[in-house]
Amino acid sequence: xxxxxxxxxxxxxxxxxxxxxxxxxxxxxxxxxxxxxxxxxxxxxxxxxxxxxxxxxxxxxxxxxxxxxxxxxxxxxxxxxxxxxxxxxxxxxxxxxxxxxxxxxxxxxxxxxxxxxxxxxxxxxxxxxxxxxxxxxxxxxxxxxxxxxxxxxxxxxxxxxxxxxxxxxxxxxxxxxxxxxxxxxxxxxxxxxxxxxxxxxxxxxxxxxxxxxxxxxxxxxxxxxxxxxxxxxxxxxxxxxxxxxxxxxxxxxxxxxxxxxxxxxxxxxxxxxxxxxxxxxxxxxxxxxxxxxxxxxxxxxxxxxxxxxxxxxxxxxxxxxxxxxxxxxxxxxxxxxxxxxxxxxxxxxxxxxxxxxxxxxxxxxxxxxxxxxxxxxxxxxxxxxxxxxxxxxxxxxxxxxxxxxxxxxxxxxxxxxxxxxxxxxxxxxxxxxxxxxxxxxxxxxxxxxx
Ligand code: ACM
Numbered sequence: 241x242x243x244x245x246x247x248x249x250x251x252x253x254x255x256x257x258x259x260x261x262x263x264x265x266x267x268x269x270x271x272x273x274x275x276x277x278x279x280x281x282x283x284x285x286x287x288x289x290x291x292x293x294x295x296x297x298x299x300x301x302x303x304x305x306x307x308x309x310x311x312x313x314x315x316x317x318x319x320x321x322x323x324x325x326x327x328x329x330x331x332x333x334x335x336x337x338x339x340x341x342x343x344x345x346x347x348x349x350x351x352x353x354x355x356x357x358x359x360x361x362x363x364x365x366x367x368x369x370x371x372x373x374x375x376x377x378x379x380x381x382x383x384x385x386x387x388x389x390x391x392x393x394x395x396x397x398x399x400x401x402x403x404x405x406x407x408x409x410x411x412x413x414x415x416x417x418x419x420x421x422x423x424x425x426x427x428x429x430x431x432x433x434x435x436x437x438x439x440x441x442x443x444x445x446x447x448x449x450x451x452x453x454x455x456x457x458x459x460x461x462x463x464x465x466x467x468x469x470x471x472x473x474x475x476x477x478x479x480x481x482x483x484x485x486x487x488x489x490x491x492x493x494x495x496x497x498x499x500x501x502x503x504x505x506x507x508x509x510x511x512x513x514x515x516x517x518x519x520x521x522x523x524x525x526x527x528x529x530x531x532x533x534x535x536x537x538x539x540x541x542x543x544x545x546x547x548x549x550x551x552x553x554x555x556x557x558x559x560x561x562x563x564x565x566x567x568x569x570x571x572x573x574x575x576x577x578x579x580x581x582x583x584x585x586x587x588x589x590x591x592x593x594x595x596x597x598x599x600x601x602x603x604x605x606x607x608x609x610x611x612x613x614x615x616x617x618x619x620x621x622x623x624x625x626x627x628x629x630x631x632x633x634x635x636x637x638x639x640x641x642x643x644x645x646x647x648x649x650x651x652x653x654x655x656x657x658x659x660x661x662x663x664x665x666x667x668x669x670x671x672x673x674x675x676x677x678x679x680x681x682x683x684x685x686x687x688x689x690x
Contacts, residue, residue: 243479245277245379247406247432248322249451249462252281252469253440256288257300263312269471276322276473277379280451282438283327283354283387283412284338285309290442294336297364301331310341310348318345323377325350325384325434327410338365340384340410342375350375350384355395358388371509374402376683380478381655387411390418390435393425398505400429401493403655403682405481409435413448419463427458430492431481439467456481482658489621493656498590505648515676516643523635523643526669527566535667538690539569542665545688546573546630551661555627557582559595559657562604562613567632568665574598584626585615586653593653595620623656629663631684636664640684641675654682661685 250269254262262285270279283289286309287300304310313324323344330339330353338361342350353368354361372395375382383399385407390396399407407425411418418435426433432455439449453462453474462472484492527535546552558581563570574583583598588607597617604613620626631650635643642664644650654662664687671689 242379244475244477246275246473246475247434247453248273248276248279248471248473249434249436249453249464250279250281250471251436251439251449251451251464253438254282254285254288256290256442259286259300259308262286263309269469270316273471274320278323280408280434280436281324281326281410282436283410284329285327287329288442289412290445291364294364297329298331298336301329301336303331304341304348304351310343313343314347317343321345325408325410327386335366336364337368338386340386342382352384354386354389356389356392372398374399374404380405383407385409387413390421394503396425396429397503400431401652404431405478406432406434409433411435411437413437414445416448419450419452422452423454423458426454426456430456430484432456432476432478439469483624484656485622485624491621491623494623498592502591512676519643519672520634520646523670527667530667532565536569538667541690542568542688543573546663551628555581557584557626559584559626559629559660561586561632564612568667584620587614593649595623624659626657626660629654629657629660631662631664633664635670635672635675636666636687637673637675638671638687640687641677642682642684643675651682663688
């Protein structure tokens with residue numbers, strides 16, 4: 241994956257109710273550009289912002305699958321070999337959403353609808369119903385927030401916990417506070433923030449410009465002018481946002497006291513959740529049909545394959561699990577390699593998995609809730625020490641998608657292991673064609689089966 245990337249901010253003044261003219265303005269600003277990996281455009285860049293009625297807002301909205309604006313951006317993404325995150329006035333039936341699209345040379349690859357509507361937007365737009373997705377792109381994981389969403393720290397935190405290294409922020413800011421607040425969000429979440437604001441006036445509303453790019457230290461890398469239409473760009477290394485370590489003893493995410501407070505994402509896509517529940521039941525049943533001896537012999541085969549890979553041979557520190565009867569068995573493997581490799585096992589603490597050193601089988605203690613044997617060794621403060629992660633699950637695709645037990649422990653933990661090669665281990669009955677995803681789910685580098 242390319243992590244050294246050029247980010248572009250396109251700051252302009254969309255004209256209210258003139259999609260064709262806004263396309264021409266954007267096209268003009270992009271004319272002499274090249275080498276930008278991702279452009280961020282303002283909120284409602286297609287239509288302008290300050291509508292006088294819902295009817296007017298509706299008139300300048302477009303369905304995503306039949307939109308002059310997205311067609312134009314797709315064409316530009318192809319021509320410039322780039323990605324766009326842009327605000328758009330989106331129509332669905334007789335409803336409209338203040339939305340953003342992620343667009344690449346192959347079309348629309350991401351879609352987000354503003355959760356927190358500002359002021360009179362509440363008269364025109366439906367509140368967002370896409371949750372807070374994180375999109376896998378060729379340059380890494382990207383989250384999107386739109387303008388007033390910035391006021392809600394939970395949105396930033398959730399996207400960052402879900403692995404976003406860059407949050408793109410199409411905006412039409414009328415107040416001057418956001419540009420000052422963004423370094424705080426970038427710093428506390430150790431992420432990059434790219435905020436493209438508009439300039440100019442829409443009827444009686446003025447917008448504050450000063451689009452910014454901020455790094456994980458909370459430093460401005462770019463800051464636009466308050467009034468001018470302009471493009472700004474800067475080269476960054478997105479891998480800087482994968483390392484959450486702050487001191488040898490402090491890790492921005494792992495240090496959260498989730499035994500005291502927590503942040504849970506709700507099931508925002510009931511269809512996806514339902515399909516996952518169905519798949520879990522179906523796969524669990526087929527595992528139950530295997531005898532324990534069959535599971536043990538397949539597990540031996542899987543672990544022998546794993547041992548042949550260079551990522552295993554080179555690994556010093558391995559994150560693994562102490563298997564339950566219905567999982568690929570790891571006990572013999574751990575016994576065989578203990579002393580030669582350093583093993584780290586998970587221990588549940590609140591809604592997080594703690595990483596603890598494995599110090600011997602007799603030191604394992606069952607947890608009170610799930611009766612899983614858990615390590616009692618030293619807490620590992622720096623997850624970037626882990627070279628290899630061996631991950632259980634209920635179901636996997638051969639492409640690396642994973643379905644867990646539904647609590648999200650691994651989806652929250654795996655993004656912290658920024659250096660680790662991540663391998664899923666699965667009985668053949670656990671390999672499925674497709675796993676529905678709502679953007680929370682972590683992808684593995686490889687899945688090994690019999
Ligand atoms: C805003 O959310 N457009 C201020």
